[in-house]
Amino acid sequence: MFVDMAKIFVKSGKGGDGAISFRREKYVALGGPDGGDGGRGGDVILIAESQLTTLLDFTYKRKYVAEPGDNGSNSKCYGKDGKNLYIKVPVGTIVRDFDTKKIMADLAHEGDSYVVAKGGKGGKGNAKFATPTRQAPRFAEPGMPGEDRFVQLELKLLADVGLIGFPNVGKSTLLSMVSKAKPKIANYHFTTLKPNLGVVSVPEAPAFVMADIPGIIEGAAEGTGLGLQFLRHIERTRLLIHVVDISGVEGRNALEDFKKINEELKKYSVKLWDRPQIVAANKSDMLYDDEVYNEFKSELKKMGFDKVFKISAATKEGVDELMKESARILSTIPVKELYIPEEELFKAEEKRFTYTIRVDENDGAYVVEGSFIDRLLTAVNVKDPDSLRYFHKVLKNKGIFAELKEMGINDGEIVRLNDFEFEFLD
Numbered sequence: 001m002f003v004d005m006a007k008i009f010v011k012s013g014k015g016g017d018g019a020i021s022f023r024r025e026k027y028v029a030l031g032g033p034d035g036g037d038g039g040r041g042g043d044v045i046l047i048a049e050s051q052l053t054t055l056l057d058f059t060y061k062r063k064y065v066a067e068p069g070d071n072g073s074n075s076k077c078y079g080k081d082g083k084n085l086y087i088k089v090p091v092g093t094i095v096r097d098f099d100t101k102k103i104m105a106d107l108a109h110e111g112d113s114y115v116v117a118k119g120g121k122g123g124k125g126n127a128k129f130a131t132p133t134r135q136a137p138r139f140a141e142p143g144m145p146g147e148d149r150f151v152q153l154e155l156k157l158l159a160d161v162g163l164i165g166f167p168n169v170g171k172s173t174l175l176s177m178v179s180k181a182k183p184k185i186a187n188y189h190f191t192t193l194k195p196n197l198g199v200v201s202v203p204e205a206p207a208f209v210m211a212d213i214p215g216i217i218e219g220a221a222e223g224t225g226l227g228l229q230f231l232r233h234i235e236r237t238r239l240l241i242h243v244v245d246i247s248g249v250e251g252r253n254a255l256e257d258f259k260k261i262n263e264e265l266k267k268y269s270v271k272l273w274d275r276p277q278i279v280a281a282n283k284s285d286m287l288y289d290d291e292v293y294n295e296f297k298s299e300l301k302k303m304g305f306d307k308v309f310k311i312s313a314a315t316k317e318g319v320d321e322l323m324k325e326s327a328r329i330l331s332t333i334p335v336k337e338l339y340i341p342e343e344e345l346f347k348a349e350e351k352r353f354t355y356t357i358r359v360d361e362n363d364g365a366y367v368v369e370g371s372f373i374d375r376l377l378t379a380v381n382v383k384d385p386d387s388l389r390y391f392h393k394v395l396k397n398k399g400i401f402a403e404l405k406e407m408g409i410n411d412g413e414i415v416r417l418n419d420f421e422f423e424f425l426d
Helices: 170-179 228-232 254-268 288-300 317-330 371-379 383-399 400-406
Strands: 004-013 045-048 063-065 083-090 093-097 101-106 113-119 148-155 161-164 196-202 205-212 237-243 278-281 308-310 356-359 365-370 415-416 420-423
Touching: 004 113, 045 093, 045 101, 045 317, 063 083, 083 093, 101 113, 113 148, 148 308, 161 170, 170 205, 170 237, 170 317, 196 317, 205 308, 205 317, 237 254, 237 317, 254 288, 278 288, 278 317, 308 317, 356 400, 371 415, 383 400
Parallel strands: 004 063, 045 083, 161 205, 161 237, 237 278, 278 308, 365 415
Antiparallel strands: 004 148, 045 113, 093 101, 093 148, 196 205, 356 365, 415 420
């Protein structure tokens, strides 16, 4: 089964908590703080693997959690760092933040990697808080939480040449004739329900990868048929071979089909529409009048398309010449990275601990709340004098006391931080 879209949940490891510990040594009167720092939480890392060709595995497992860091311990022993979690994805995978739809990374080469969720930093042990005036701190820092997010994986095939055209015009037959690919071939529309890749070898030229894209029809750019689902797979191609049915045995008009497909390319992406195209007028073995081909070629020349080949994929007539010209054109087109507009790039926000201050309507207390307060209260022991002094120092340095004064707080009024309350004194 070919799966080219997947949504997964990733969560990095939490940092280990710092330790509160005091050493006990013979003949040392009060010992001293020796709590070690917590270990760093593990990262979640995506890595491109060439042996993978589909995102099928992510339909069975959708949640990925990295290992947390160990807590610190006594004797200034640091906690062990959590192991990074590596997730293998196919080469050519685009990584998007699911909520914003912004692109986080393009894993276009073997071994490319991206840290999709960074592990939390380990907390400091109480040994790090010792000062000449605070020689026995009874508090430590908790570990930072890990990151978690939903991620959308989107596979865009790595192919040099893309075969495009209406359904049942012979794209799969052409691919099977020039490579060892074995796509499904039948005389009905939408035989191909997934992209097929094949390696094409041309004498005295480098081999190249060709992709048979499922039939694009009118309205594909708006989601009609299979077109929108697979249009993205030709975004990386350097050259397009536009296959049309020149025989007209199904009542199709090759010129009109050509115009409609190019209009869909233009609607989807102007860059695709501008991509070099070779036109393959297929099923020439069933053509009843060569004048039909001549008129088709003449009209295309007026439109600026002069690379037109009369072929029959079934009999291989003209196919070798088509492949040689494809190899020649590819040699003149440098391999470029997939262009991602600046506005589509994901920018990770720096993790900040924030707070807000409000006045409780019921009792008039000044309520300070937020992630900064949550973290501070877990780090200190408000029943310990040294720890409480550190607590007030942090509030002052953070500017919370100054902000309370600006709000008009008076001495003796209550300040509430979660479940902890104290009287304000200037």
